[in-house]
Amino acid sequence: MRYGMAIDIERCVGCHACSVACKVENNLPDRIWWNRVLTVGGETMDTPHGKFPDLRMQFLPVNCQHCENPACVKACPVGATYKREEDGIVVQDNDKCIGCRYCMVACPYSGVRQFNWKKPEYAIDTEMGASNIKPHQMNVVGKCTFCSHRLLQGDKPACIDACPSLARFFGDLDDPDSEVSIAIKGRNYFQLQEGKGTKPSIFYLT
Amino acid sequence: MTVETNVIVEQPIHKGKAINVYIYIFALLAVIGAVSWFLQMRDGFILTNLSTLNMWGLYVSGFMIFTGVAAGSLIFAAIPHLFNLEDFKPYTRIAAFLAAISTIVAGLFITADIGNPQRAWLFITNGNFSSPMFWDFIVLSTYMVLSIIFIRQLLLVADKKKQDHTLKPIALISFVAGILVVVTSFVFSFQVARPLWNTPMQSLSFLIAALVAALAVLIIVLTVLNKYGYTNMPINLLSIMGKTAAALLCVELILVLSEVFIGIYTGAGHEYHTIQWLVLGNGAMGFWLQIFFMATAVIILAMGKSQRAGGLLVGAIAAIVAVYLIKSNFLQTELFNPTLDLPGPILYGDITGSYLPSLLEVGLAVGIISFGICLLLLGVRKMNFGVSVNK
């Protein structure tokens, strides 16, 4: 089994619902975002490129790509990040992470691996999201987990269900009948940083 | 004691109490470092000026430099014994000792850089053999072992307890190990995510930087120890070291300038923007300082002035500063110019595209280096680096 995602760029309007769903679900500390929506267009967020009125912008939601050939897994000196055999999820073990940040250096998808630079602070004084997420620790790296805590219960990752444009798909890439395989079938797609050879498991449909 | 030998004998001229004062001073500075480290562990890396985009800074630069000093010192200690350069043989002890100290300092730098050093034992129990950082751990451990063995052997030879030729094996192993500092460049050059690092040039550049750093530090140490009478290395030998460093810096300069010209030529694209950042943008200060210090070091070390001890010292200091700048620019240029740099929500700490270490980082770095100096001085006080007798 090999979990993967498909994100339909034609549908995505860059609304950040997936980012917020992830933040709430995983009770991410202040200023930590495991899913970020980037703008392909102008120099700042939500600006297009081109000359008025011939303008264009698109959006790229980027989270950990759970690669087939992950650079981070090779790089981690103590094996705190590893790719799970049974489902292909690249796991980050908070309890083993020594905080050297080499995985962040190795990862070509800048920003998907986030470091907890201080003791986790939370804007509100009650917890958000699921109760069975791994607690956040200071001085370690955190990233998208494909909501493995939700997969345990037969649910999909929080970002998938949250998308108002129905642009996100998830499932077993090895199963031709899964939602993600059906979404990709017959569509053009690209992957991020394809030339780097990391073989990400996220397909951007165009 | 004058004995007919085939070894140059240097008599220590003057051994005073001054060294004790310096040991205390550097120990105090080391304490500042310890306090900084404690604060960093308690309150988190937020106290540094690192960010999610630029996650490696002063500590990693320090690690690179001192790994290089260790490697270069081993090479410097090995070469005279491998190639029978009699003139340099008396000074290999201090080089081997410096290698040991530098290894400790490098180890401390990398310990300072990791968020959970209390889990460092995982390197031993859970080491990932495909990780270049794990290889660094192996390399550094090897340097530690080798430098201890080498210094011990050299001291035995100096006390006439062993023959000179018995040094050949350890010298050869040390020499090869020193060259294998190239392995420490793999941490960077093996990462496809970092195109500026992902080139074979880094292997050469790391080797050069290691040799230059080692030579520069050795020149500084020997010049100072000469002044206080703990050693008596002739100026002409020191200046050969200086000239070697100058030549190596010239090679490095060629590498640096090639990188700049290659990047600028296309006029557009990711590499061009990166080099633009380096030469004209937020990286400009670091870059032009690097060029300045490299040029200064080359000029001083290569020319006549280097015949005087003061000139050599200045040149060596310029050289070590240049090496620091080479390393920090190497890190920051790539980290501030990732290949995926589309605008998006603000990343933690990513406010401007430039990096200066915070006061805490500087304090911790000064502390670590001071600790190393402290150990060096203790060793100098204890051991005999100035006299070599062969009955």
Add this chain to the structure above:
Amino acid sequence: MDNKDNNKNILNTSISRRTFVKASATTTVAAGALAANPWGPAMKMIEASSGETLDNNEEIIVPTGCRSNCFQACRLYAHVRNGKLVKTSAAPYEDEIYTGICLKGLSNVQRTYSPTRIKYPMRRVGERGADQWERISWDEAISDIGEKFRAIQEQYGDKALAFDVGSGNYGVVHGILGGVNRLTNAINCTRINVCYDQATGYGTDRVIGGGVWFYANEPRTMLDAKNIIVWGSNPVYSQPHNWRIIQEAKRKGAKVITIDPIFSATANESDEYIQIVPGSDVLLALAMINYIIKQNLIDLDFISKRTTAPFLIRKDNGKILRKSDFEADVAKEADDYYVWNIDTNEPALLNSNPGKIAIEGEYVVEGIEVETAFTVLKAHVQQYTVEQASELTKLSTEKIEELAKTFAKGPTTIYTNYGIDHYQNGHHWSFAAAIMAAITGNIGVNGAGFSGLFAQRAPLNYASMYYTNGKWEDTRIPQTIFHEVVRDQQLLGEPYPIKGLFSMCSNSMSNWCEQNVWFDDIYPNIDFSVVVDTEFTDLARHADIVLPAAFWYELNELRVNYNNPYILYTEKIIEPLFESKSDLDIIYLIGRAMGLEEHFPEGDTDIDWIKRLLDNDDMKALNITYERLKEEKCVRFMGTKDKPFVRGEQLFDTDSGRANLYCEDPQPRVNYGQDLTGIIEQERLPYFKPPGEAWSKNPNYSKYPLVYIQEHSRYRVHSQWYNVPLLRELDPEPLAKISRKDAEKRGIKTGDIVEVFNDRGKVAIKAEVNDAIAEGVLSIPKGWQREQFIEGSYQELTKTESDLMAINFAFFDSLVDVRKV
């Protein structure tokens, strides 16, 4: 494709291991969804690996909703653990096309437990606006309010107390539609008339009736449109679920065209983007009508059967010729309209079912000269040539003609909200657009008409809620002139003291035009102001007493037909935080403090009101009862998935049941005595006049050459969500968006601090050079509070001047300039 979407939405309900509450059984929808597990073999439950645990803290999931005025009315699940809300997720509607959630709804946890949430009643100490407060008890607050309110009314008259209610909490029990009406009616205070977002509906009302709010089709009907023209709205930001429907229509082959002064996020996703000069939309519509008529692109059959085209307009007084013109004592219900029978060449009454009737022509009936309404319309639009429109709107003549042809072919839906409404000439556009839709047969049919805000009245028992002692007299103080009345304590020369202000679900100081009138005119002249809110908004910070309001999940409510044809019962999830109370409870407390115990008895709850509102024959006939809503939580009110609601499918909500191509008797939306000489007759047909200020020929233009738009952002609904921590991480600060050319002219770069200014005020703000902004326009996204700006506020720059018929804030009808500081 449909199958996949089905899967996705049903999956929103899959909650396998957790418990559905409440005291009732699970919803019918959920039961059905759980039975049909679309994941099947593809999605295996994975085994727990080290460190992973099953969710063993019991989590309760309660269906509820989001209640802002964003026009989406999402149905949500609230996840509760240990008595605390921990997250929200989308809950399904029976018609899955309405199922969804947005980033704001997902952040409601942080809004509920906001670190700056108002906890206790507070009284101002120190100067107004110094933002210094002392905590007081509810008893003290309420008795003080009751005392002062009564004193004001005794001393100055009932109307000296003004109630200002807005859109902060949408439901039928709390908020603007709820219990507050019972109080305002009982004490006969001034109910300040809402003046935002009125113009669009005011214009369409002249053609298809329905009042200001009921002009649109159910959003699902857009799936049957061939063309969707997004005109004066930005659904990608503001109505993400309606946008999903438009996107689906696009995939089915609809062409989506966006007409907007700036390159909006919706323009980015559309098949075509058409730039237009701000405030010139009405001229475009009129020119299109002219072209459509000239090129005979009209739908003759529709015009003849479903519009007032054949009605005969008297040339002498502009009225429609009726049976009652010739016969005395004709009751209104028995009256009829005259048309011209072509076969007999004689006038005939409409109800006599004459055969072929004239659409065009001038006739004489019993000596009265008449012409058909269509003739009047046609003659009127002659002056709006495509060339003239092209010159002023900056669309090419080819583009205008192409647009007209596309529109006419149909079925065409105009997707709009209140972008054009925000200019003083806004209602003329919607008036013209509705006429254009009527003459091309693009209204009242599937896939055609208007979309945007879809609402529909349900016959709830409002009378029982609103009627009390019969004391209330109609008040006509619109928000647009409120500051003048307070400043002068006069209305049009007659004394009209206003001394007290009560604001609920409203952030008027931040959201009404020309913020400085609050400092200059309002606050110096009122004695006492009370604000009810969950956060210290601009308005709250300047009050005398602030009362903590309970947030949406802390009360019971009914949401009715808001953007979808469902009635939603949203139950209380958690207890009100700290000492906050629901809007209804606060109204009741004040009612009792003002001596009205009989109308505001102790022990009355919001659930009692929900029961009462549903308790009448009309609702029972529809089988929509409290028991059913308590059980099912969400009940469909009208239409079906296969037959979604089309406005005016049989008859339009007009006197004749037909769409008016001519408005016989235009009345101002609010008549407070304003001078309408010479205006009424003009308003019978839409006409072009330039915006009040935002026009290149306006005298202010030489000083302030940028049209000031306050685009609506996806991060806020007006000012709601303005300080939610995680949203502020995504959108940290206000920005002035400037076009590249205008920025270059002024030496401004992204990140510079600039001052945006005009005669009415200024604001210091960070600039962003944004290619999406057209030259001559400047945009500051709406909703930021004063404390979030470097200095001043973006709302200082707008203007309260309003069209005398529409009586509507014209937020975008304003000019500014910007300079680097």
